Amino acid sequence: MSPNVMPFAVIFVVAVVFFGWSAFKRFRLITLGKADNRFNELGKRFWNMLFYAFGQRRVVARPFGINHFILFWCFMILLIANAEFLLNGLFPEYIDLALLPSGLYYALSLIFDLVSLFAFLAVIVAVIRRLAFPPPNMDAHSRDAFVIISLVGALMLAFFGLHASEIAHGLEPAASYMPVSGFIARTVFAGLPLPMLAWLIFIFWWIHAIVLLGFLNYLPYSKHMHIMTAIPNCFFKSLDKVTTQPREEFKKESVFGVGQVDYFPWKGLFDSYSCTVCGRCSDICPATSTGKELNPRLVIHDIKENLFHNGPLLVKGEKTTLPLIGAGCEGSVSEASIWACTTCAACMEVCPVFIEHVPRIVDMRRDLVEMRAKFPEELLSFFENMEQRSNPWGIAPAERTKWASGIDVKPFESGKTEYLFFVGCYGAFDARSRRVTLALSRILNAGGISWGILGKDEFCCGDSLRRLGNEFAFDRMARDSIKMFQERGVKKIITQCPHCYNTLKNDYRQYGAELEVVHHTELINTLIQEGKLKLNGAKNLGKLVFHDSCYLGRYNLIYDAPRQALATATGQHPVEMERHHDKSFCCGAGGGRMWLEESVGKRINVARVEEALQENPDTVCVCCPYCMTMFEDGLKDKDADAKVQVLDLAEIVDKTL
Amino acid sequence: MLIVACIKQVPDTTQVKIDPVTGTLIREGVPFIMNPFDTHALEESLRLKDKYGLRVAVISMGPPNTEVTLRKALAVGADEAILLSDRAFGGADTLATSKVLAEAIVGLAQKEEVALVICGKQTIDGDTAQVGPGIATRLGYSQLTLVDHIDSLDLNARKIRCRRKLEGWHEVVEASFPAMISVLREINHPRYPTVPMRLIAQDAPVTLWDNNVMQLDKATIGLNGSATQVRRIFSPERTQGEILGEGINDPGKVAQLLIGKLVEKDLLFI
Structure with a gap:
């Protein structure tokens, strides 16, 4: 024809x-x-x-x-x-x-x-x-x-x-x-x-x-x-959920993090070619939707534009002319964007083509921290406290056992105690979280669990360090912790913090540590379902709303255990907020944001609290010490702290014992 | 021209306990850190290096493991680190310490002109604030203590102008090189080391000056050269006070209760 x-x-x-x-x-x-x-x-x-x-x-x-x-x-x-x-x-x-x-x-x-x-x-x-x-x-x-x-x-x-x-x-x-x-x-x-x-x-x-x-x-x-x-x-999508970042090897002459576009893994570059600018990541991003400079879609776009600009020069063996970070124009990611990420992973959860935004942002944080020592001022004392005293506040390690004064808590001993209860920095030092720690210890005892603690010898897991790009400090702390676990014969661990949970379970695996890590929500649910806890019904909870922690839900797919535990313990199914399960909205504290000021736009925790308040709850149930802090602060901000209480799942179950 | 930053490795005092029986510090398991005031002295030296191109040498007197702390100084950008370590230096008070440090500075000054010696205001273990002035006195340097801001450095006129923070007012003072300044924590925010610098510092040379090198008269150093001796260290006993007005939420009533109590104890006069 x-x-x-x-x-x-x-x-x-x-x-x-x-x-x-x-x-x-x-x-x-x-x-x-x-x-x-x-x-x-x-x-x-x-x-x-x-x-x-x-x-x-x-x-x-x-x-x-x-x-x-x-x-x-x-x-x-x-x-x-x-x-x-x-x-x-x-x-x-x-x-x-x-x-x-x-x-x-x-x-x-x-x-x-x-x-x-x-x-x-x-x-x-x-x-x-x-x-x-x-x-x-x-x-x-x-x-x-x-x-x-x-x-x-x-x-x-x-x-x-x-x-x-x-x-x-x-x-x-x-x-x-x-x-x-x-x-x-x-x-x-x-x-x-x-x-x-x-x-x-x-x-x-x-x-x-x-x-x-x-x-x-x-x-x-x-x-x-x-x-x-x-x-x-x-x-080419990641076969496992993206819950961690690759390790770095600390050799002299090496370059750490990504400060130049060709330092990204090739898949990171291919990701940028696959973006169709559909904007789903931006829609769901807690930073974008509260007016921060970060927009995950634009981060990926800037990586692509930077590659288009610098790639041909690099192919010819020439130097790049457009900085990947901080040039203030298209094709360069701003520092403010890089620091605004809560690593909540909502962007990666919705991306139809599995672009990996969070690891790219952490790659660039690593460049800023490790190569340039350039980061928001608040992080200086945080990093130093972590390195010197292995906790975010620089509190004396001896105080790690303070929560247990007045009650009988055994030290972990291999062969004598089955589980290590890894209390975590918040659970050990933060006054509010100590109440959760106590509640959980009562539940563990009531459920007949054999458990002990490391006390003052417990190190911080290093989660925030890693998400903030301080891989060097994280690497040391992870090695120290793993060495301690091996020396003490620790195999099974209970955590009360989803960040400890994810780090011990997923990050430490990269170091060859095969630990059986269980989050308290899973353990409590198992104890309840197996009838090992005598429950007497909930008191004074009223209408109960449940908030998913990113590191529990999106990172580790623990959605049902806390809901099931709540339903059995209280006799009522928790009310869902508009965004829940894999679409849940971050409290604003992940990715090391807990230790950074939030001065631009609306506060993420306030946005989330407003969403919770739409359901007229009496109680908000959380499963993470960060979420706890963020919700309590947000409720104070909205003058609703007298009306609505925030409780950890462990506290709610403890009340029913 | 050289800036000498004097630093000390100290036990992390938040983690120090005193053995109630022997009256000595329980050092076991207590981590050592760079004296916090000295981190600011080092940072100020590095800022002057960045701005005026001076070289920075760090010196520290202490046991051999002080090397770890000196390496931290190298990791943030010090050019040279010298460890002053010898059994003969041990047990020194501030008089004997300032002797060794001053002699070390004299040693450095033989090779390169020393413009400034920068110290932290005091250490967190001794809390005397005497070593900096001691060094300056021994060397005949001008001494500018309690500095919270360096206004200017004039390399041609060989002068430094700084602000001293005193109780209730500031004093702007000027001195000629060489000068010793001791700094407050407000003067700056110390920098954080980059990873490449840390890795380089891990096996960068730290020069050891023991008494074979320094050849100091043993009567002037260590325990022999000290004018003070420690008789006893103890924690003051703490007794719990009285709890007043538990459960009272009215601030007015609480204040009234408190004032009444203070008057009763003769601590407040109305």
Whole structure:
């Protein structure tokens, strides 16, 4: 059907060569990144790709994702139609749908015709949404987006124009199987003279060809590069939940953290190519939504822009000219953004293509702390206290046992006590959290658990140090703690803090420590379900709202244990806030933010407390000492502390004993 | 030109306990730190280095493990570290300590002109605030104590102008090189070491000057050279006081109760 073989062949070759060159230029920059093995367990990876990329599992988690799902699958199906179109243009004698057995030819014609209509409608819906109901955190009116949408729309129109004029001309044997094109032929092109129709076929054919090749060549230069990268990015996604950061080896002459774009692992760079600027991460980010400078989408965007700027220089062995951090322009991430992250991981939980924002932010924190010693002033005493006295406040380690004065607590002894109760800095030093520690110790005793403590010899787990990028100090503390666990024969650990829990369980595993770590919410729930606690019903709790801790929920998938424990212990299911489970909103203290001032925008804990207050609770149940502090402070801020109490799960269960 | 920062390694006093039987410090398991005031002396030296290009040498008298603390000084940017350590220096009071430190500074001054000696106001274990002035007196340097701000340094005129924080007022003073200044904690925020610097400092050389090197008269150093001897160290006994007005929430009533009690005890006169 192509009357234009020679001129088309020339244009096709030029377009393909140009596309190949563009793609090569782009993808060569990925190889600048550091090694990161994402080729293990191929079967699992293949399945992830099918489920998350082809199944669009996370895309459809939002209602409008359905539109993307439709476009995606239309695009997939039309890939065949467009491949046939291009090849037919080159080899009209040999490649033609019409050469297929007629049944198959008719079936494909019907499918392509209908799918093109769906694609066109999806494009219309997308345009209406962007213009009339622009989502807040998506750059809804971006030129790039409209160029792409217009190209897709134009491609569909050209498809219908071409096929309708062919049908009107009587050249299409599958005419009766193409309802949409047939309809246009009958209504728009009916009665036109044959030469006119031939001319229309010619025009639409060329429009279709040019738009298609133009689209191809536009991709590497637009955010729609994700069409090429999103599917492999789901293949390369981290197989485990991203709960930790890679270790660093402290050798002289090494570079620590990421202060230059090529120090990122290659997957970090590939992530930046996979972002489609959908804005879901920004929507859910506690920092973005309370007016901080951080916007996870823009962090990823800046990494990409920085790579585009510096990558070609690095390939040539030249020095970079745009700093990755703090240049104050596009392509450079601001220090304020880097410090604003609570590492709550909500961004990574919603990203449809599994971009790993948090590890990239920690990479850059490491550069600031380890290479430049440049960080908010408040952190200086925090770091020094941690290094000198292994706790955030610099309190004398001897005071770690103060909470236990007046009660009988055994030291942990291998063989004599089963569990180490790792009290944690908050549980040991903070007056409010000590009440939780006492409540938990009563529960452990009531449940017949054999447990002991390390007392003044317990070190801080180092969670905040690691999230704040002070890997050097974390590394030392982790080694000290692990050595102590090994010397004392510690194998099973109970923690009351989700941050200790995650660090002992996931971070320390990198050091070869195989510890059986259990968070008190899990243990309490097990004791309750096994009938080992005699419960006498809750008193004075009123309406109970539950808050998920990020490091318990999103990081370690502990959602049900605390809820189940609460329901059994109090006889009522806790009320959920608007955002809960994996969508839960951070209290604002994770990622070392506990030790930093929060002076920009609305306070994150206040935002969360307001959300809780919408449910008119009498009690807010938390499972983390940070969340406890943040909620109590937030309630004071809202003058609601007299009306609403904050209790840890352990305290609530303790009341029912 | 050289700035000499004098630092001391001290036990972390928040973790020190006194053995009630022997009356000595229980040192076991107590970590050592750089005397907090000295971290500010070191930081001020480094700031002057950054601004005026002077070299910084840190000196410390103490047992061999003081090397750890000197390395910390190297990790934040000191150019040279000298450990003054010898059994003969042991048991020194402030008189004998200032002797060794002053002689070490004389030794350094033979190779390079010393512009400033910077000390912390005092240590947190001895709390005397005498060693800095002692050094200055022995060397005949100008001494500017209790400095909370260095206003200017004039390398051509060889002068320093600083602000001293006294009770209730400030005093701006000027002195010619060489001068000893002792600093308060308000003067600066000490920096944090970068990891590459820490790794370099881990095996950077710390020069040892023992008495073979220094050749000091044994009657002037250590216990023999000390004018004071420690007779006894003890924690004062603490007795719990009386709890007044427990459960009273009215601030007026609480105040009334407290005033009544103070008057009763002759501690307040109305």
